[in-house]
Amino acid sequence: MKIALVCFDGMEELDLVGPWEVLRMWQLQYPDDGVEVFTASLGEPTVTCAKGMQIVTDRPIAEIGEVDVVLFPGGRGTRMLVQDEPTLELVRDLAGSGALMTSVCTGSLVYAAAGILSERPATTHWSAMDLLVGLDPTIEPRPDDRWVDSGVVVTAAGVSAGIDMAHHLVARLHSSERARQVKRDIQYDPAPPV
C-alpha cells in the first residue's frame, strides 16, 4: 500500500504533517501492514510552506510510480495550482489510475478544478466553501462535515481536520482497531481549551 503526500510551495504545514504523523505512525509501528508513506514534490525538492517552514521532500512527483492513495494538502499555494494545467492533468491521471484521492483543507479546490469532484459531496476550509462550489457548481457542499468520504474521493475540512481524516483512512484501509492504536500512539484525545 503506497501512500503519496503531495507537497508544493505554499501548502499549509499542519495540512501535511497532521496526516503524515498518523500515517507514518501506522507504517512504522505496524510494519507487517505493508504501508509505505512518502512525500512527493510538485516542484523543487525543498518546499516552503504557507507559514514559512521549509520541508525536504522524499521524491519528485514524476517518480512516484503507481500509488494506492494520494493526499493533497491545502494552503494558499493551491490558488495558483487550480489554474495550473499540468497539475490538474496529474490529478486526473492519478484519479484515473484508480488511486484513492484524498485532500485536506483547500486541497479540494485543486480536485474541483481538475473535475474529479463533479456531482460529489465534498468539503474544504470553511472560508473556501464558496470557492469550491464556484469551481464546480455540481459539487454538493458539506460545510458541517469534518471529512466527506464519497467513495473514490475523500475530502477533509480545514487544516486540523486532516488528522481526523487520516484516522478514518487507517480505519477504512485497515481496521478501526488499528486506527484506535495509532490514535493512542499519538495520544489523540483532543481537548481544546477555548
Next chain:
Amino acid sequence: MKIALVCFDGMEELDLVGPWEVLRMWQLQYPDDGVEVFTASLGEPTVTCAKGMQIVTDRPIAEIGEVDVVLFPGGRGTRMLVQDEPTLELVRDLAGSGALMTSVCTGSLVYAAAGILSERPATTHWSAMDLLVGLDPTIEPRPDDRWVDSGVVVTAAGVSAGIDMAHHLVARLHSSERARQVKRDIQYDPAPPV
C-alpha cells in the same frame, strides 16, 4: 514576544508542527500582537525527525538571544538529550533567564533531567510517565491532564496535545478571544472517528 521552538534530530514531527501552526497563525494573522515565532536547532540546520521528515530550521540555538517563550518537542531524540550536559545547561540557562518554558510529549523528560520540573506537577506522553518520575522523583505526575500549567513551566501530554497547549499559550499570553480566533483559522473542531 519571541517564541523559540527547539529542533533536534529524532523530534516527533507533530510535536513541533502542531504548535508551530497555531503560533505562526497567531503571528501572521494578527501582526499587531507583535509575536515572533521561529525554529532553533540544537545541531545541524536541517533536522531529521523521528518519523523521517527533514525540516530546515530558522537559526542555530546559539543565536536566538533573549526569548520570552521556549517550546521543547518530544520524540525519541530526547532519550539522548537527557544525558547531554550542554543541552541540560542550555535548558537551565533559558529557564534562569525568565523565559516561559513549555514542552510537548517527552520534551518534558529533558526538562526533568535539567531539574526545572523539581517539585512541580507535570505531564508527558502516557508511555513515558514512569521515565519522567524516574528522572526526578519530586515531580508530581499528572497522567490525566492534557497539559499542566505550573506557572513558569507548562508541559503537554503526548504528540497531538501540543495543539491544545499552544491554544492555551495564546490564551494565557494574549486572550481567550485571540485563541478562539486562531482555533477558527485552523478549524480546530476535532472529531476523532475512532
